[in-house]
Amino acid sequence: xxxxxxxxxQPDTRSAILEGxxxxxDARTGGQFGPPRSIAIALKDPxxxxxxxxxxxxxxxxxxxxxxxxxxxxxxxxxxxxxVMAEAERIAREAGCTGIWLDSYSFQAPSFYEKLGFVPFxxxxxxxxxxxxxxxxxxxx
Numbered sequence: 314x315x316x317x318x319x320x321x322x323q324p325d326t327r328s329a330i331l332e333g334x335x336x337x338x339d340a341r342t343g344g345q346f347g348p349p350r351s352i353a354i355a356l357k358d359p360x361x362x363x364x365x366x367x368x369x370x371x372x373x374x375x376x377x378x379x380x381x382x383x384x385x386x387x388x389x390x391x392x393x394x395x396x397v398m399a400e401a402e403r404i405a406r407e408a409g410c411t412g413i414w415l416d417s418y419s420f421q422a423p424s425f426y427e428k429l430g431f432v433p434f435x436x437x438x439x440x441x442x443x444x445x446x447x448x449x450x451x452x453x454x
Contacts, residue, residue, distance in 0.1 A: 342374065349373030354400050356384070356393060368397050370405075370413075377405040379415035382422075394422075398429055402453070411454045419445040426451075 319326055335348060355367040366383045379401060384394045405413050415431070417423045418441070423433065431449035440446045 338374075346374050352404060354397050354404075356388070356397065366393075368401055370401055372405065372408050372410060375409065375411045377401065377408070377410045377413045379413060382415075394425060395429065398426075402451075406453055412450055412452045414448065414450040416446055416448045419447060423447040423449065 339346075349371050350373070351369065351371050353367060353369045355364040357363060358365050366385050366388065368379060368383075369381045370377050370379045372378075379398075382394065382397065384397070402413060413431075414434075415426065417426060419436075426449050427433070429451065431451045433447055434450050435448045437446040
């Protein structure tokens with residue numbers, strides 16, 4: 314086998330890795346979970362219909378992983394972040410998830426998530442240098 318660096322993964326490379334990993338995981342978890350699925354909760358400008366922020370997440374193996382959450386600066390302080398996270402929690406519960414997890418840099422919003430009931434379960438110090446990457450989880454059971 315050749316080991317080949319791809320600075321941008323080729324679609325067939327990513328597909329081979331993902332399909333292989335999903336098949337392996339499915340065999341080890343007894344096939345009781347469906348394939349991972351991605352969702353988005355968009356904040357759309359009513360005048361243009363274009364997304365200006367929101368949340369993306371992935372649901373798999375009884376958990377939701379919040380990948381990205383962004384509220385534009387001019388919309389902060391209006392509780393939109395709380396509303397988007399509440400909608401994510403509703404969707405997670407509806408999907409049968411037992412928890413939600415995410416990560417946030419120390420200069421972003423770990424305290425925001427803690428106010429919503431998330432509990433830190435780990436961090437990577439000095440990532441990026443001078444800061445931390447914090448991992449948080451909220452149980453839904």
